[in-house]
Amino acid sequence: MAPPDEQLPPKAATERVSAATVGRLPEYLRALMELAANDEASVSSDGLSVLTNVNSATVRRDLATLDITGTRGLGYDVKYVVHEISLVLGLSQEWAVVIVGAGNLGRALANYQGFASRGFPVRAIVDIDPSLVGTTMGDQVVSHLDDLETIVDGKDVSVAVIATPAANAQAVADRLVDAGLSSILNFTATPVVVPAHVQVRQVDLATELQILSFYHQRTSAAVGGTGVPLVDRSTGSGT
């Protein structure tokens, strides 16, 4: 263990976690849950490295940052790490989700089981279009956007997903903030501006395709010509 220092405040490890590390936590978690499902009791940083494609030193440093310790000579206790990472990510409880926008994308997301199965049950869907309000979607009845506040309070919703046309994104975000929500996942291409205490994540599906397109081009352009070039899987077999 690291030499403890009695003078320092307890541990707000969370404070020191870099964005890069946070981005890897869900990956670790996925790999670890797979291991757990396979009844693996422990795993080395090398093992996790292979499963996640993250350098093993990075794995160790990430975990150490979270004060997650392993056993020298053995590795990390799978269940323990799952528990700790879940805690750090705030996954020890469910977070109810409201989807705003019952158009194609909203409908898609409402039916998508992947949210609920990962601890984010969709508890409401809202839209402004009166012809959609009252229709059933997934296992929810579409409500009117105006009822947002009631829904948020009544169903303990804490996360909103924006799936409206891009032009409405900002207006929707404003209403979400007014309704007291402070976590927003925006699937619109338009970034929204929110107060500092509100978290937003921008995910644009077409952007992903554009980036893919870039790398596709670059790869095609890089003609080596010698049969099968470059097999790059960074598993550091160093010295």
Added chain:
Amino acid sequence: MAPPDEQLPPKAATERVSAATVGRLPEYLRALMELAANDEASVSSDGLSVLTNVNSATVRRDLATLDITGTRGLGYDVKYVVHEISLVLGLSQEWAVVIVGAGNLGRALANYQGFASRGFPVRAIVDIDPSLVGTTMGDQVVSHLDDLETIVDGKDVSVAVIATPAANAQAVADRLVDAGLSSILNFTATPVVVPAHVQVRQVDLATELQILSFYHQRTSAAVGGTGVPLVDRSTGSGT
């Protein structure tokens, strides 16, 4: 156009572009198209900085990396930069997309207009489930996965989207590669392994929520309590 140089090594600017820069290009593009739609002829790096929330020095450096030049005292020519970035991202042509998996997510994506409108028309949807094959979805009839190769060749498809259950992701990816595709967008939580010449992008929607959850927690934990916001609803007396 940049001055062609017959003597120097071909020096494609593309080679030197960092991943960080690539990630910002779609953002620049979006902002620039907005400007273009507004008949703005030119924009300064400061202007773009405001629109994209990227430091202006970073904007200038990114563009300079792509050999995109501006005019001192004036700024960048909007149309010219749109053209150049589109070129770099490979967006001067359309890329036809095949969606694999006609379940909830696949259906959602098939109906989503955001792909086509950004230059990625969905030209086919395939599944293995015989009861889905032949049904209509979006403006496509669902085909069988076995016909993939024919479809890819016949419709000039170059990008695949995996929207199957996670357990099938790797098998699907293998078939996609066999069919000659080299750009894959994987919406499954399971990462897939592919040959080096194939580009994959992993986008897991639940992961986005997990990351959001982390920042939500961190923000709530950092209670300053001075006056304004702070939603108390989410305080952990959970389900």
Added chain:
DNA sequence: TTCTGTGAAATAGTTCACAGCG
């Protein structure tokens, strides 16, 4: 021996600050 935990080196990416062009 195996594998963690971590200084220290190496890389990557961002931002400042300013010379100099239009």
Added chain:
DNA sequence: CGCTGTGAACTATTTCACAGAA
């Protein structure tokens, strides 16, 4: 002037490499 283009400083992140615990 205003604004680009870029050396140089700075900050962040990754990776090496190894002492030492189990």
